[in-house]
Amino acid sequence: xxxxxxxxxxxxxxxxxxxxxxxxxxxxxxxxxxxxxxxxxxxxxxxxxxxxxxxxxxxxxxxxxxxxxxxxxxxxxxxxxxxxxxxxxxxxxxxxxxxxxxxxxxxxxxxxxxxxxxxxxxxxxxxxxxxxxxxxxxxxxxxxxxxxxxxxxxxxxxxxxxxxxxxxxxxxxxxxxxxxxxxxxxxxxxxxxxxxxxxxxxxxxxxxxxxxxxxxxxxxxxxxxxxxxxxxxxxxxxxxxxxxxxxxxxxxxxxxxxxxxxxxxxxxxxxxxxxxxxxxxxxxxxxxxxxxxxxxxxxxxxxxxxxxxxxxxxxxxxxxxxxxxxxxxxxxxxxxxxxxxxxxxxxxxxxxxxxxxxxxxxxxxxxxxxxxxxxxxxxxxxxxxxxxxxxxxx
Numbered sequence: 001x002x003x004x005x006x007x008x009x010x011x012x013x014x015x016x017x018x019x020x021x022x023x024x025x026x027x028x029x030x031x032x033x034x035x036x037x038x039x040x041x042x043x044x045x046x047x048x049x050x051x052x053x054x055x056x057x058x059x060x061x062x063x064x065x066x067x068x069x070x071x072x073x074x075x076x077x078x079x080x081x082x083x084x085x086x087x088x089x090x091x092x093x094x095x096x097x098x099x100x101x102x103x104x105x106x107x108x109x110x111x112x113x114x115x116x117x118x119x120x121x122x123x124x125x126x127x128x129x130x131x132x133x134x135x136x137x138x139x140x141x142x143x144x145x146x147x148x149x150x151x152x153x154x155x156x157x158x159x160x161x162x163x164x165x166x167x168x169x170x171x172x173x174x175x176x177x178x179x180x181x182x183x184x185x186x187x188x189x190x191x192x193x194x195x196x197x198x199x200x201x202x203x204x205x206x207x208x209x210x211x212x213x214x215x216x217x218x219x220x221x222x223x224x225x226x227x228x229x230x231x232x233x234x235x236x237x238x239x240x241x242x243x244x245x246x247x248x249x250x251x252x253x254x255x256x257x258x259x260x261x262x263x264x265x266x267x268x269x270x271x272x273x274x275x276x277x278x279x280x281x282x283x284x285x286x287x288x289x290x291x292x293x294x295x296x297x298x299x300x301x302x303x304x305x306x307x308x309x310x311x312x313x314x315x316x317x318x319x320x321x322x323x324x325x326x327x328x329x330x331x332x333x334x335x336x337x338x339x340x341x342x343x344x345x346x347x348x349x350x351x352x353x354x355x356x357x358x359x360x361x362x363x364x365x366x367x368x369x370x371x372x373x374x375x376x377x378x379x380x381x382x383x384x385x386x387x388x389x390x391x392x393x394x
Contacts, residue, residue, distance in 0.1 A: 012047075013047055013048065018030070049392060126390045127331070127344055127388075128343045128386060129331070129343070129388075130341045131386070132339045132340065134339055135187040135188075135189070135339075136187070137149075137150075137185065137192060138183075138184075139152075139162070141162060142174075146174070148164065151190055153165040156215075158215070160178045160215065162174045162175075162214070176214050179217065180214045181211055183210070183211050184210045186206060186228065187207065188206045188336050189337070191205060194212070197216060198216055198237060201233045203231040204228065205228060205231075205337075206228070208230060209227050210224070212224075220242075221243070222243045222245065223245070224244070224245040225260060226246075228262065229260065231259045231315075232244070232259075234255055238255075241253070242255075246262045248296060248298065249268060251279055253277050258270060258272045261312075263336075268295070270288065271309055273290060279294050290309075292305070311323065315333070320333060321358055322357055322375065323356050328351050330355050331372075337361055338365055342387075350389065353377065356375065357371075359372060359375070365382075369382065378391060
């Protein structure tokens with residue numbers, strides 16, 4: 001779309017190949033072009049929001065289509081837009097390009113964020129979020145507390161040495177007692193990985209506290225998740241059973257991969273990816289099969305259900321996979337991951353929204369919030385350390 005050929009409606013944006021490339025495959029050149037374009041034409045804000053909403057409605061929440069279905073969806077978008085506006089619609093060159101574009105719509109869009117002042121008005125229902133102060137990761141060992149301001153990888157070896165690697169590849173080595181119980185405290189807004197002395201690997205999510213020995217010297221291998229969430233791949237050793245303790249229940253592991261969540265004010269959750277675990281809560285012991293989740297709430301009987309495990313472990317790979325996920329659950333995860341605090345008291349209807357799609361947990365919070373608002377048909381504005389989420393403009 002040339003700058004002297006201003007769009008009259010959102011369908012003109014949907015016909016412009018550069019606009020779709022910006023939405024689906026943005027780069028610095030595209031961002032710069034469209035930032036300047038909308039800066040010069042702020043009156044096109046509503047057309048922009050409608051175009052984004054149209055893309056979401058036509059395909060963003062469809063998560064499992066084959067190539068033929070994706071091509072059909074692409075053709076339907078073309079036909080539908082052409083009906084709305086009797087002008088020639090753009091065509092992408094070749095079948096492969098069309099499939100690639102629709103696949104990106106389905107998997108989730110990394111958007112350049114525009115936040116004009118008019119996005120939030122006092123008369124609108126809103127959710128207000130606040131960016132909190134970041135805290136350091138702490139490793140407590142041998143009576144010492146070592147702090148790290150970046151995500152870390154912690155590794156223990158048979159020699160009783162702890163090696164900590166930060167994001168900038170700065171390495172710290174510590175000699176610790178073989179019988180020492182260590183603690184790794186990962187605050188909200190940070191993540192870490194830990195390789196135990198037996199080769200077991202642990203991914204720790206934000207807001208987690210894990211207690212672990214330098215060496216597994218007894219008959220059993222035992223660690224404790226005091227709070228938070230972890231994904232763990234347990235090294236097989238039939239001579240030494242592996243146990244994970246939490247304040248409310250205990251797991252016995254039989255060589256396996258699973259996700260364990262035990263945040264305050266939320267039910268405990270065990271999701272088995274492969275292998276076998278038993279969960280001991282009170283006097284009851286329950287065995288899980290792969291692709292099963294067990295929910296443990298105080299004062300209630302445990303609940304077992306079959307799940308898609310990808311939705312529960314994708315966080316360790318840097319994204320959230322959502323399927324009709326309540327807006328409040330999505331914001332709870334984002335709160336922990338980015339150290340935010342959302343206030344829902346001023347809104348009722350927004351909490352009823354659901355999200356389906358993929359959110360990439362990038363370092364750019366604006367990109368994350370833009371994707372959330374696209375998936376939930378809302379809009380956001382960030383002002384200093386506050387985030388305002390409101391209903392999307394129709």
